[in-house]
Amino acid sequence: MKHNILEICYLIGSITFIVGLKMMGNAKTARKGNLVGAVGMTIAILGTIFLHDKEISWLIYALIFGAIALGTVIGWVTAKKVQMTKMPELVSMFNGMGGACAALISIIEYNHMQHMMHNPIVNAGIVLTDSMDKLYGILTAIIAGLIIGTVSFSGSIIAYLKLNGSMAKPIRLPMYNIINTIVMVGVLVFGAYFVITGGNMMLLYLLFLAAIVYGVLFTIPIGGADMPVVISLLNSFTGLAAAFGGFLYDNKVMLTGGILVGSAGTLLTLIMCKAMNRPLSNVIFGAFGGGGATADAGSEAKGAIKDVGVTDLAILMNYSKKVVIVPGYGLAVAQAQHIIHELELLLEERGVEVKYAIHPVAGRMPGHMNVLLAESNVSYDKLVEMDDINPEFEQTDVVLVVGANDVVNPAAKSDPSSPIYGMPILEVDKAKNVIVNKRSMSAGYAGIDNLLFYDPKCSMFFGDAKKALTELVAEIKTL
Amino acid sequence: MEELLNLFSVHREMIYFVALSIFVGVEVIGSVPTVLHTPLMSGANAIHGVVIVGAIYVMLNVDTDDVLALSLGFLAVLLGTLNVVGGFVVTDRMLEMFKKK
Numbered sequence: 001m002k003h004n005i006l007e008i009c010y011l012i013g014s015i016t017f018i019v020g021l022k023m024m025g026n027a028k029t030a031r032k033g034n035l036v037g038a039v040g041m042t043i044a045i046l047g048t049i050f051l052h053d054k055e056i057s058w059l060i061y062a063l064i065f066g067a068i069a070l071g072t073v074i075g076w077v078t079a080k081k082v083q084m085t086k087m088p089e090l091v092s093m094f095n096g097m098g099g100a101c102a103a104l105i106s107i108i109e110y111n112h113m114q115h116m117m118h119n120p121i122v123n124a125g126i127v128l129t130d131s132m133d134k135l136y137g138i139l140t141a142i143i144a145g146l147i148i149g150t151v152s153f154s155g156s157i158i159a160y161l162k163l164n165g166s167m168a169k170p171i172r173l174p175m176y177n178i179i180n181t182i183v184m185v186g187v188l189v190f191g192a193y194f195v196i197t198g199g200n201m202m203l204l205y206l207l208f209l210a211a212i213v214y215g216v217l218f219t220i221p222i223g224g225a226d227m228p229v230v231i232s233l234l235n236s237f238t239g240l241a242a243a244f245g246g247f248l249y250d251n252k253v254m255l256t257g258g259i260l261v262g263s264a265g266t267l268l269t270l271i272m273c274k275a276m277n278r279p280l281s282n283v284i285f286g287a288f289g290g291g292g293a294t295a296d297a298g299s300e301a302k303g304a305i306k307d308v309g310v311t312d313l314a315i316l317m318n319y320s321k322k323v324v325i326v327p328g329y330g331l332a333v334a335q336a337q338h339i340i341h342e343l344e345l346l347l348e349e350r351g352v353e354v355k356y357a358i359h360p361v362a363g364r365m366p367g368h369m370n371v372l373l374a375e376s377n378v379s380y381d382k383l384v385e386m387d388d389i390n391p392e393f394e395q396t397d398v399v400l401v402v403g404a405n406d407v408v409n410p411a412a413k414s415d416p417s418s419p420i421y422g423m424p425i426l427e428v429d430k431a432k433n434v435i436v437n438k439r440s441m442s443a444g445y446a447g448i449d450n451l452l453f454y455d456p457k458c459s460m461f462f463g464d465a466k467k468a469l470t471e472l473v474a475e476i477k478t479l
Numbered sequence: 480m481e482e483l484l485n486l487f488s489v490h491r492e493m494i495y496f497v498a499l500s501i502f503v504g505v506e507v508i509g510s511v512p513t514v515l516h517t518p519l520m521s522g523a524n525a526i527h528g529v530v531i532v533g534a535i536y537v538m539l540n541v542d543t544d545d546v547l548a549l550s551l552g553f554l555a556v557l558l559g560t561l562n563v564v565g566g567f568v569v570t571d572r573m574l575e576m577f578k579k580k
Contacts (some may be wrong), residue, residue: 017526018503022524024574025511031574034522038567041529045563048535057543063553064538071560077566091521092570098527098562105533108548112540172526176494193504232520239529247493256500256528263504264523268516275513292537366515374576385513415565 002051007252008401009047014256016040021264044253072235076139085332085376088365092231095238096394102149104210106142109248110204113138114307139195139250146204147191147211149241152234155217159227159234162219171220173227183214216285225406226283228365229272233280236265267473275360275424276453305441308459313435314475320397324352327373328427329363330403330438334465337376340402343473344378350476356361357389357399357426359407365417386426401428401436402465408436409450434458437468518573525566531559 016036025031049064075094094123161167173179194203222230243258245251273280289405308316317323325340344354356378362369370383384392393399402406411418412425428434434457441453441460452458461468488492489539511519541548 011530017529021504021507021522021526024519024570025507025516027512028516030518031571032520034525034570034574037522037526041563041567044529044532045517045535049539052539054539059543059549060538060541063549064535064556067553067556068560071557072564075561075563075565076568079565079572082569084572086571087517087521087569087573090565091524094528094562094565094569095524097558097565098524098530101528101534101555101559101562102530104551104558105530105537108537108541108551108555111545111548111551112537115542115545223510235520235524235527238530239523242527242530242533243497245530245549249533249536251532251536254495254529254532255496257526259497259500260504260507261527263501264508265520267505267508271508272516320521341561358514361539363517363578365517365520367514367519370514371517371573371576383514465560470553 001389002053006047006051008049009043010251010253013044013047013253015198016043017253017260018258021260046140068431085335086164087162087371088177088228088368092156092159092163092217092227092234095231095235096160097150098238099152099156099234101239102145102238103153103211104250105245106149106209106221107204107208110142110146110199111201113116113142114201136195138248139198141244143191143195143207145241145244146208147187148237148244150208150211151215151218152237152241154212155219155230155234155237158216158219159231160398168219171290173217173221175201176221180214180217183217187211187214187467209268209292219294222283228368229269229280230348231365232269232275234267234270236262236269239263263455272365278423296427305453306459308435310461310471310475312478313459313461314472316433316435317352317400317472318350318476318479319346322355322396322430323398323400324355324357324393324396324428325348326359326399326401326404326408326428327362327369328359328402328404328407329369330370330405331465332363332403334370334403335467336402336465337378339466339469339473341373341378343469343476344382346473346476354382355384355392355429356366357384357386359386359404359426360424362404362407374446386424388428393427396431397433399428399431399434401434402469403437405438405450408452410455411449411451415451427449428452429457431454432457435461437461437465439464518570521566521570521573525563525570528559528563528566530562531556533560 017040020033020037020040022424023036047213079090158167188209190207194207219230239258239261242254243262246254246258257274269291270280273283325344327340331337331340347354356373358369363372373383374380408428409420410425412420412423415421429452434452434455436453436458438460439462453460508519538552538556541552542574
């Protein structure tokens with residue numbers, strides 16, 4: 001009876017995951033979709049705890065509820081408190097937790113299996129009733145869950161540290177691609193050997209350690225700019241690890257949830273790569289992604305750089321018909337989302353049409369910039385995606401680039417030797433005037449020089465985004 | 480070859496299940512506007528927190544005198560909860576901002 005109700009709970013859970021994810025694909029229903037998923041998850045969790053016929057000691061219940069209570073409080077508070085700019089890090093961290101959870105399940109389950117095997121009474125039962133085929137199946141699910149979960153865990157922690165800035169530079173061992181491949185093959189062979197021989201606890205811990213090392217090696221050579229792709233990939237890894245847990249227990253909700261995230265996550269990863277016009281292999285095995293190697297390639301004189309004062313800029317913008325703002329991560333770092341919104345309102349008041357041009361990879365993740373601007377109440381329909389805004393630049397009087405760099409670099413179209421060649425960009429150089437706000441002349445995230453700055457139509461407006469924009473707003477108000 | 484085919488028919492149901500789920504996953508994400516990619520990734524992140532169901536299941540089957548298993552199980556449930564709760568809450572915070580004004 002209870003078991004059947006549990007199966008229904010799992011069915012409800014699986015359906016809510018699918019419906020929830022689908023609803024999240026539409027801005028209007030997205031928030032409800034997330035809630036639908038959360039409700040389904042709660043049903044699946046509560047069902048698992050209560051709907052069984054086993055006699056469970058109070059100690060186990062106490063531990064389960066203690067862990068859930070503690071996790072809920074910590075998770076809730078961290079998620080509520082985190083600054084919007086730090087969100088990608090947090091997603092990475094939570095992803096790592098899920099991976100670690102999957103890995104721990106494998107360890108405990110194997111430990112459990114060993115106890116059963118060494119207990120002569122149960123032993124007879126397990127070996128005789130379960131065919132060898134089934135035993136291999138169980139072991140495969142345990143080991144696959146362990147390896148994938150662990151790689152996702154250690155990889156996510158490194159991704160977290162990188163986004164956090166604690167590990168800003170990619171670390172590249174000599175011949176890292178070869179070393180990584182060898183370690184990966186080594187871990188896989190080790191895993192296969194383990195399944196065939198049955199292994200022991202000691203070997204399991206060694207495998208766990210090896211998988212941690214691989215996760216670290218996999219992530220450290222990849223530059224910070226590519227971290228979103230890596231997080232998305234690790235996200236689908238954790239989904240896969242959860243699915244192997246589903247195989248292990250023949251648990252349908254873990255299977256649906258896991259595979260859904262595994263395939264959706266993989267697709268999302270590919271979409272992100274497409275937005276940057278780089279194949280996934282390029283991200284993982286690295287061509288640039290933050291390396292400084294190509295930074296000074298072709299640094300011959302391209303003309304002079306002009307800069308513009310705040311008074312001139314205020315007049316220029318005030319008397320324009322159409323202004324397009326190109327926000328980048330630098331804007332978020334300087335916490336200038338609110339002041340840019342103020343600038344937008346002020347200009348609109350003066351009859352200037354203002355729009356935001358959003359590059360698919362603006363910010364640290366696709367869509368990140370929208371979230372950051374939405375936080376400061378910028379209206380959703382003012383944010384225009386790249387393909388829609390590009391034809392409009394020719395009729396634009398002023399483009400204001402704030403804290404963005406690589407996404408407006410015309411080298412992506414004109415210079416085949418540039419590492420970002422082929423990446424779709426915002427064609428701001430077609431506008432009548434381009435103003436770039438930057439703190440200094442340092443190169444962008446990809447570490448390459450920006451040809452735009454040498455364009456005669458382009459002027460630099462130096463200064464910290466928040467401070468410079470505040471001055472600009474004050475100046476426009478006096479006009 | 481024989482063994483492989485055998486394996487297929489034994490796990491037929493499961494393989495169908497996996498294959499169809501993969502298509503559902505791809506289909507669900509298929510036509511999503513770029514602006515929603517981050518929340519979607521975060522939402523998917525919360526959903527794979529379903530691994531906590533496995534952690535609870537493990538805990539329900541642990542012997543009360545196996546201290547190692549108990550502590551690892553506790554940790555697994557804790558981490559799983561972090562993934563689920565943190566994942567859904569942070570996604571909700573992101574999506575809260577897409578309200579039409």
